[in-house]
Amino acid sequence: AAGVIQSPRHLIKEKRETATLKCYPIPRHDTVYWYQQGPGQDPQFLISFYEKMQSDKGSIPDRFSAQQFSDYHSELNMSSLELGDSALYFCASSLDPTSGRNEQFFGPGTRLTVL
Amino acid sequence: AQTVTQSQPEMSVQEAETVTLSCTYDTSESDYYLFWYKQPPSRQMILVIRQEAYKQQNATENRFSVNFQKAAKSFSLKISDSQLGDAAMYFCAYRSAPYNNAGNMLTFGGGTRLMVKP
Numbered sequence: 001a002a003g004v005i006q007s008p009r010h011l012i013k014e015k016r017e018t019a020t021l022k023c024y025p026i027p028r029h030d031t032v033y034w035y036q037q038g039p040g041q042d043p044q045f046l047i048s049f050y051e052k053m054q055s056d057k058g059s060i061p062d063r064f065s066a067q068q069f070s071d072y073h074s075e076l077n078m079s080s081l082e083l084g085d086s087a088l089y090f091c092a093s094s095l096d097p098t099s100g101r102n103e104q105f106f107g108p109g110t111r112l113t114v115l
Numbered sequence: 116a117q118t119v120t121q122s123q124p125e126m127s128v129q130e131a132e133t134v135t136l137s138c139t140y141d142t143s144e145s146d147y148y149l150f151w152y153k154q155p156p157s158r159q160m161i162l163v164i165r166q167e168a169y170k171q172q173n174a175t176e177n178r179f180s181v182n183f184q185k186a187a188k189s190f191s192l193k194i195s196d197s198q199l200g201d202a203a204m205y206f207c208a209y210r211s212a213p214y215n216n217a218g219n220m221l222t223f224g225g226g227t228r229l230m231v232k233p
Binding site: 031033035041042043044045048050055056058088090092094097098102103104105106108109111 | 152
């Protein structure tokens with residue numbers, strides 16, 4: 001079965017640079033979630049989109065922005081990168097959150113290292 | 116805001132034996148969903164099992180089952196016949212029901228690292 005695709009899988013950036021992470025949800029999934037997992041920590045919710053509109057917002061820094069496109073893929077844009085942004089970034093997708101089958105399925109993650 | 120607590124940072128089990136991972140949560144909501152996710156060394160987050168709060172029957176998925184105690188706000192995961200491949204970090208997660216209008220994001224506990232001894 002098709003899974004969530006994230007690219008790139010690994011990314012190395014310098015401080016103050018920008019990065020763009022991409023997420024392609026499971027076919028027919030219209031909801032995308034972004035999570036950040038720091039070393040030794042649990043995943044923290046950043047932001048989500050349903051039908052191309054922002055639905056929820058968590059602890060996402062103002063330096064980050066995201067959007068969902070007409071084909072339902074999503075991009076997380078990160079600017080003025082800081083050392084503390086080094087983490088594993090997960091994208092998850094689900095069917096309509098109000099539906100009975102609303103489990104979130106996670107992609108493999110993008111490991112971002114900021115030097 | 117909801118909080119999820121996993122009080123066991125590490126657990127170990129002998130292969131083929133049974134182990135129970137604990138999870139408690141705090142919420143004022145009456146309807147919600149609870150999940151267990153597995154994160155092996157590959158760091159992939161894999162959904163193990165899900166429980167709807169309105170269902171009294173405990174969820175089961177093959178060797179995995181839960182003990183859901185709504186009044187106690189407890190949601191433990193039992194792994195039977197443990198296998199070497201079960202070794203991973205396990206995260207308990209909470210999600211509000213949609214009509215609560217509290218968002219659809221997952222709130223995770225701190226995780227429990229499970230080691231399986233051959």
